[in-house]
Amino acid sequence: MLGNFTYSNPTKLYFGKEALDGLNKELPKYGKNVLLVYGGGSIKKNGIYDKVVAILKANGKNIFEDSGVMPNPTSDKLNEGCERARTAKADLILAVGGGSVCDYAKAVSVSAHCGEDPWEKYYIRFEDVDENTKIIPVGCVLTMVGTGSEMNGGSVITNHAQKLKIGHVFGDNVFPKFSVLNPEFTYTLPKYQMIAGIYDIMSHILEQYFSGEDDNTSDYVMEGLLRSLIHSAEIAVVNPTDYEARSNIMWIATWALNTFVAKGKTTDWEVHMLGQAVGAHTDATHGMTLSAVSMPYYRYILPYGLKKFARYAVNVWRVNPQGKTDEEVAHEGLNAMEAWMKKIGLVMNLTELGANEQMLDGIVKSTLVMEGGYKVLTQDEIYTILKQSL
């Protein structure tokens, strides 16, 4: 655990089949005006919308709606949401949905009263908020698992005109004040979305795991999270209503990205930068953009983090290292990972997501280069990895 760091996470979690009851404990803490934020309306079909509205009404709240949040929420939508939040004089933003809805709610939270173009302020200039910034508190009811947005300050917004998809990680005063995590709410999610979410979780862990050379407790914890995720994902793919599997996946998602396992690590995030660049050009599902670029990326950087990739193979994929070189062990681990990804049904190439060779130069230009992993990529290397991902 090298370096100095602080840890602080004020989000209160309500977990389980009765988790929605937590709203009755939280809502009285806020004023009357609630901006109810959600996506394309699936929560109306599965009944979650009705349940939430009934609880809001029972708690005497004025409900203002902001629906239609898209899977990759845009800067245009953000401007619209800020206007709605101001008109509603919102005392609380209640996000009901997946990571996109939570990300968007946090963006509105810090932007509604910021007095300027939030895209420029937060996603281009990366300005911070502090205790004096006027923030509208956010609460979440999670209906889709993966991003970890329910317990962190992350917020990814896409600007179509600029072909940029950029995340800002805000400090703990922007974290959701509370999040409701009922694994049953994720049952009706289409399989494609479910497995994309599962790989998003895995990628979050790997982005943090494949960094640093020290003997860090976080690595041991991440190996445990990965093993639990691999095990539960195999069950959930076969039986999407296995409560135990879905609840483990939901819990892992939260802890993969609530800052805990990042402590003492440099962290990489290059797979996300590649995936987000693809997303900005194709609007493909986030988790699938990550899965499509992961194997070429990891095989490319393997020589620069050989010992860690060998450890990964043994501790996560249970590769037997006897009589093998570190390189053989490391490759065997990545091969096991690839086979598992195919088995659960992930998209393994960018072509399937609508990308093609003509788009590569543009995607390369949209890809931010990170410095916390085992290799700082050049533009040529990014091109090579993306081409291998087609």
Next chain:
Amino acid sequence: MLGNFTYSNPTKLYFGKEALDGLNKELPKYGKNVLLVYGGGSIKKNGIYDKVVAILKANGKNIFEDSGVMPNPTSDKLNEGCERARTAKADLILAVGGGSVCDYAKAVSVSAHCGEDPWEKYYIRFEDVDENTKIIPVGCVLTMVGTGSEMNGGSVITNHAQKLKIGHVFGDNVFPKFSVLNPEFTYTLPKYQMIAGIYDIMSHILEQYFSGEDDNTSDYVMEGLLRSLIHSAEIAVVNPTDYEARSNIMWIATWALNTFVAKGKTTDWEVHMLGQAVGAHTDATHGMTLSAVSMPYYRYILPYGLKKFARYAVNVWRVNPQGKTDEEVAHEGLNAMEAWMKKIGLVMNLTELGANEQMLDGIVKSTLVMEGGYKVLTQDEIYTILKQSL
């Protein structure tokens, strides 16, 4: 992750070699009167006292001292501390020390203004505190690792007259508001105290691990924490100033008992009940009371949690299960654990701690029986386990 639960942990952690600087960020949030709580004065020898006092003065605080907190803080001392806190009109209790000092500070926090005998109220009747209870906020500067008290609501107090050592787990409004974790502050601790703390951590994890039958992510995380602890403890015992090892141990201690890994588990805590009963009769070091009773206890309950003990052997102690029965694997795991405990120098019997056969009836009577583990013990079974521990 069966059942419904909430997770909330408001403690802010400052970690690393510069962690004490965090005090400058935290102190301005509180009033002028600080009750500085510490133990037998080792912090005056190693210079931590001077550093803390300098920061308090630089922040314009009035310092009121409450020293002499003993390793097993007593109800008499608690009454004295409450009196001091009231006289000081304390706005903040700053605990500088190990788990006992933190536990004691939390006890004073909830008791100073409770208007009755705190031992009776909190440790016999187990009354809860709520948001209306007048609490003096607590901050911690940790100098000894093990109890996890720096990020939870736990508080163990001993009543010598009643020969009882009882813990109360308070809600999150009693958690320390902040804790300063500098691994270097633990360097000067005598080896006996260090390894007792290491086993306290291991026991905290095992009390939670050996419960429940479900497929819980917490178990995977605990296996990671255990493997990191085993690895770092072996280094720290040989080289107590290995920063990496000591920092991992400090971090594991915090996460072993800040409620995270307990989520979705029933949890046992019988080893702690046995150890605390021994402590009430002998005043022996807490971690050593746990190590002395652990092997007889775990071997006794092994048949009732066979699959979990076999999993423990494979995943934590890397026992090769091929061609062996679950029972053989499970016993091999406990044997490996026992050998490791001896190797790092733990006390493996109660005789060495000052207990004898004549005291056993009294210790049995002081032992609370828990219901979350694999076997609810009878009085006879407790006697048998304690006798085997002599």
